[in-house]
Amino acid sequence: MLFLKHPKTGKSLEVNEFWLRDHCRCGECLNLDTNQRRYDLLDLPADVKSAEVKYEGIKLKVLWSDGHQSCYDLDFIFDSQLEQLIELRSKSTNLTPWNRSIILQNERHLRFSLSQMVSSDDVVRSLVESLVRYGIVFIDDVAPTPNMTELALRTVFPLMKTFFGEMWTFSDKPDHADTAYTKLYLGSHTDNTYFCDAAGLQALHCIEHSGSGGENFFVDGLHVVNELKRRFPDAYNVLCRVQVPGEYIEKGEHHRHTAPIIQVDPLTQEFIQLRLNVYDRAVFDTIPQSEMSEFYASLRQLLQIVRDEEQQWSLKLQPGSIVLFDNWRVLHGRHAYTGSRTMSGSYVQRTDFLSKARVLGIIE
Numbered sequence: 001m002l003f004l005k006h007p008k009t010g011k012s013l014e015v016n017e018f019w020l021r022d023h024c025r026c027g028e029c030l031n032l033d034t035n036q037r038r039y040d041l042l043d044l045p046a047d048v049k050s051a052e053v054k055y056e057g058i059k060l061k062v063l064w065s066d067g068h069q070s071c072y073d074l075d076f077i078f079d080s081q082l083e084q085l086i087e088l089r090s091k092s093t094n095l096t097p098w099n100r101s102i103i104l105q106n107e108r109h110l111r112f113s114l115s116q117m118v119s120s121d122d123v124v125r126s127l128v129e130s131l132v133r134y135g136i137v138f139i140d141d142v143a144p145t146p147n148m149t150e151l152a153l154r155t156v157f158p159l160m161k162t163f164f165g166e167m168w169t170f171s172d173k174p175d176h177a178d179t180a181y182t183k184l185y186l187g188s189h190t191d192n193t194y195f196c197d198a199a200g201l202q203a204l205h206c207i208e209h210s211g212s213g214g215e216n217f218f219v220d221g222l223h224v225v226n227e228l229k230r231r232f233p234d235a236y237n238v239l240c241r242v243q244v245p246g247e248y249i250e251k252g253e254h255h256r257h258t259a260p261i262i263q264v265d266p267l268t269q270e271f272i273q274l275r276l277n278v279y280d281r282a283v284f285d286t287i288p289q290s291e292m293s294e295f296y297a298s299l300r301q302l303l304q305i306v307r308d309e310e311q312q313w314s315l316k317l318q319p320g321s322i323v324l325f326d327n328w329r330v331l332h333g334r335h336a337y338t339g340s341r342t343m344s345g346s347y348v349q350r351t352d353f354l355s356k357a358r359v360l361g362i363i364e
Contacts, residue, residue: 001014001015001016001017002014002015002016002017002020002050002053004060004074004077004078006058006074006075006078007055007057007058007074008058009078011078013077013078013081015077015081017048017049017050018044018046018048020050020062020070020072020077021044021048021062021064021066021068021070022041022044023072023077023080024068024070024072025070025072025073025076026069026070026071028068029068029070044066045065045066047065048064048065048066049064049065050062050063050064050065051063051064051065058073058074058075059071059072059073059074060072060073060074060077094132094133095132095133095135095222096133096134097220097222097223097226098134098220098223099220099223099310099311100309100310100311100312100313100314101310102223103134103136103220103313104313106134109130109133109134110130110134110136110137110138111137111138111140112126112127112130112137112138112139112140113139113140113141114139114140114141114142114152114155115141117139117152117155117156118155124155124156124360125360125362127139127156128156128356128357128360128362129357129360129362131201131324131325131326131353131357132357132362132363134220135220135221135222135325135326135329135330136218136323136324136325136326136330137323137324137325138321138322138323138324139152139153139321139322139324140320140321141320142205142320142321142322143320144205144206144207144208144319144320145207145344146167146169146207146344149167149203149205149207149322149344149345149346150166150167150346152322153203153322153324153346153348156356157201157348157352157353157356158348158349158352159346159347159348160199160200160346160347160348160349160352162192162195162199162347163252163253164347166346167344167345167346168344168345168346169207169342169343169344169345170342170343170345171340171341171342171343183336183337183338183341184336185333185334185335185336186279186333186334187278187279187307187333188217188219188276188306188307188312188331188332188333189276189277189278189279189280189331189332189333190221190274190275190276190277190327190328190330190331190332191277191327191347192327192347193244193246193257193259193275193276193277193280193281194246194247194248194255194256194257194280194282195255195257196257197349197350198273198275198327198328198350199327199347199348199349199350200326200327200328200347200348200349200350200351200352200353200354201324201325201326201327201347201348201350201353202324202325202327202332202345202346202347202348203322203323203324203325203345203346203347203348204216204317204322204323204332204343204344204345205317205319205321205322205323205343205344205345206317206318206319206321206341206342206343207319207342207343207344208319208340208341208342209319209337209339209340209341209342210339210340210341211337211338211339211340211341212337212338212339213335213336213337213338214316214317214334214335214336214337214341215314215315215316215334215335216314216315216316216317216323216332216333216334216335217312217313217314217315217332217333217334217335218312218313218315218323218325218330218331218332219306219311219312219313219330219331219332219333220311220329220330221271221274221276221328221329221330221331222271222274222329223311224274224302224305224306224311224331225262225271225274226271227305228301228302228305231301231305232298232301234298235297235298235299235301235302236262236298238294238295238298239260239261239262239298239299239302240260240262240263240264241260242260242261242286242287242291242295242298243258243259243260243286243287244258244259244260244261244275244281244284244286245257245258245281245282245283245284245285245286246258246275246277246280246281246282247280247281247282248280256282258286259275260275261274261275261276261299261302262274262275263275271329272328273328273329274328274329274331275328276302276306276331278303306331317343326353327347328350
């Protein structure tokens with residue numbers, strides 16, 4: 001271990017010497033064009049040690065026993081440690097949990113015109129920033145066609161290809177084995193619980209509706225999970241722990257994935273994902289029968305909060321407005337409807353959503 005002291009902050013730190021050697025940022029160790037390491041871990045001697053250490057301002061210079069010389073920014077070393085890392089991660093996003101009354105007060109921050117997005121990078125950045133903060137935004141003034149829906153979405157993100165396609169248009173025709181392809185009521189849920197990596201974002205655009213009903217509703221999973229943790233901490237812990245299988249089966253497709261309903265960051269314990277879909281649940285076989293009562297009681301407590309009228313933001317999606325929401329956070333559903341209703345939509349991979357937010361400096 002090497003003892004270090006920051007000359008400006010006065011903070012002290014002990015670091016593993018092999019870790020420090022492994023994190024040399026010079027051009028010999030790091031490809032400065034690609035930000036990838038140039039060497040295999042086995043290229044470093046297992047017993048590498050510092051032979052000489054000296055400070056130059058906030059720089060740390062080390063001569064290593066293998067003859068290599070490194071120069072480190074002390075802020076980089078101190079910020080990469082667990083305590084500081086947790087603090088940085090906690091500050092890297094500014095999320096606003098919401099229920100119906102809160103989101104109605106902030107709806108003005110969720111609306112963006114396609115023409116403004118096309119002509120202004122600042123508008124695109126504001127859209128992504130609101131999407132990170134609230135988990136839901138609207139793109140207005142979009143001609144109600146699948147092609148214009150696709151154009152609007154590609155203005156911000158690449159699209160995710162699944163067996164539904166990159167873009168999909170659906171009504172009540174049973175093109176897929178999914179309740180969405182009916183006129184029935186569809187309760188609050190997240191999509192793709194049966195995928196190993198559920199879509200990060202989902203977009204929906206009402207192309208036309210000649211009947212009645214079909215109002216959509218949205219629930220902030222972040223707010224719901226916070227409420228569950230506050231009111232029923234035991235249930236929260238169960239749903240963070242128990243593995244729940246999801247499954248999708250149709251001709252030529254069989255998808256299955258198992259994970260907890262609530263996923264949190266293992267370092268910060270902050271919310272990452274709500275994976276909740278009562279329709280796509282597979283045979284539940286991941287815990288002993290003796291633990292079933294506790295699990296079902298916990299799930300019911302979560303669903304009761306989700307179904308609370310104050311949690312649900314209901315609105316009628318109109319042709320010309322795309323709703324784009326965080327599928328890892330915001331649950332969506334719809335009321336039953338009559339008549340002819342056509343929807344167009346798409347998914348965006350989680351990694352592409354977060355990449356865009358990092359490039360724009362919204363998250364770290």
